[in-house]
Amino acid sequence: MSIEQLRVEIDQLDENLVALLARRAQLTAQIGAHKRNQGLPLYAPDREASLLAARRQQARAAGVDPQLLEDVLRRIIRGAYSTQETGFPATGNTQRRIVIVGGGGAMGSLLKSFFERSGYPVRVMEKADWPDAQQHLAGAGLVLISVPIEDTCTVIAALPELPPDCVLADLTSIKRAPVEAMLRRHPGPVVGLHPMFGPDLRSLVKQVVVVCHGRDQDHYQWLLEQLSLWGVTLHEEPADRHDQAMQVIQAMRHFTTMVYGAFLHRQNADLPHLLQLSSPIYRLELAMVGRLFAQSPDLYGDIMLQAEKLPQLILAYRECLDELLAIIQAGQRDSLIVHFAEIQDYFGDLAPNFLRESSELLRKADDGRNPLELRQDMDSPR
């Protein structure tokens, strides 16, 4: 067969693939409807694992790279999760109202849509509604605080009295202060939640939510079960320990990223030119810096300003910087390598795991890559 004939046959196969995906989506939508009606979790990890194992084995037998098959199936499965639009299963009492304070924001809106798709009546309370707060909150079964970090504790303190068995919860990325404020304000059930994901998702399957217990877990257990039904993995953590870790995970990373952005700006670095010369890994590094600046200065500013230990952490970071700078200024190759080896030792097995994980991700980034885009980047107005 000529190249042209081979391509015609490939096109026919790919057309079959489209038909296969269309049929598969119909079947998964029907499964979604069953899950809703029977109150079953959206995410079935055992089914997913056994499906993948069976197909990998079959792929091997057919001479197909099992990793290729797994990657393709996982992508299809993601699509299935985010289009099971037929409504979601519910646990708990779907008669009592859920009030999302600040529900007009991105994260509040996301959770509103999930609660609604599970059949809960949801009301959003924004600033303009405060004069009627009592009326909004009357008879609520859950009050969820989803306001900027800076305002969280003030908003909690300003709440009117809630029904005694109403659950009070928040979604802030720091946990000690909001949980304490909620415990002070409300004598009933209290729980702090920190969703480990951004608001741009269409499915919560495989996402993590940190749970900081407050009071009367029996009364908010239904809320945790509801999150699990949506596919969320819960991770319990004391509020203090959570906040300590977040200062390193979030605040310090945002800070050093912002410093790098300031540095590039100060150098007046020609970003489109840097992109042209960037391999996928450096392109991703640059993207990880640049993405910060597409986001809310208020949110990220507050994450940094609310991290009590941040100045202390920055000083420790700067000490490390000064030490390595001195070594580089002196051209002490041996000393640089000793330092490198010490950190290598500290990362241990995680380092090669991280390398494997990020390299696989970069290969996926390459899939969608079109070198012509480099030129587009270059021409894009600054």
Next chain:
Amino acid sequence: MSIEQLRVEIDQLDENLVALLARRAQLTAQIGAHKRNQGLPLYAPDREASLLAARRQQARAAGVDPQLLEDVLRRIIRGAYSTQETGFPATGNTQRRIVIVGGGGAMGSLLKSFFERSGYPVRVMEKADWPDAQQHLAGAGLVLISVPIEDTCTVIAALPELPPDCVLADLTSIKRAPVEAMLRRHPGPVVGLHPMFGPDLRSLVKQVVVVCHGRDQDHYQWLLEQLSLWGVTLHEEPADRHDQAMQVIQAMRHFTTMVYGAFLHRQNADLPHLLQLSSPIYRLELAMVGRLFAQSPDLYGDIMLQAEKLPQLILAYRECLDELLAIIQAGQRDSLIVHFAEIQDYFGDLAPNFLRESSELLRKADDGRNPLELRQDMDSPR
């Protein structure tokens, strides 16, 4: 149909998918053989673009998410490129020998396999072969230097006389010094190359190589065409301008990454715990730090030590750090937000593009995510 019956039908569809992929791989292997015999480029961007456009349109008509179809097809296409193992097309003279000095290293080995699969005779020259260098290099058509940065110029200077029309080229990640050293050593054709990818690839399709012209381009044009046949995109750049950019792209990023690793070590941060509390984006941030320490201290140490302006750049970075630290210590929210906005302005349209690009990548990272792995990370020995 019950959930069980629906799952049986899904399994049948997925079995058909495996068979489809197996058949498709046979067809693309035949296309690969045609390309080899006819000396056609492995990467056919127009064909790829028209194939994707046609299937996207068909997907839309069938009610399938076109992005899902495109992601799946791109992953399949990547698989096809990396398994077209039937040999590669060649341009240029496949009679004259290619000598890769340092060809036992990772990048040298990669290029050796590509040249060999295109039918060129390749000889690797390592340290032990230097006494017989003259013999190794006699009659060579291309001598490719692929040794550690630190050694590049010394190795070039130590080369015996090459055939007058032999092409001398290098693969170092800095370009001015090696190109100058090659021009001094060899009066014939000289070209500096910097592959913008790591050695862990099975296909060069869509990868970028920077070309710094030296002398007598007519005589090494075949080498550039050979890279193009393998699917490489060439990017021409003056050596000085390349090196300036690389100090920011590579040396500074490695430095700040190493500082972050040193900082985590100094804090004795509990990495498995941090991972448990990390959303996909923070997990990736941590992976980007950790991956450095799975790599060669010598290579990364030398990239930093060979970057002449690095100490100067670090001092500029530290100034930015000190300014932002002072703002955070003083709790100056407004000032922090003004700085943020300035950098936002500098990044311009690139910031939202980076956000979109990295978010899409994180969704792909999620595909393969199994929250149970979090527990494995936690239990892994440090």
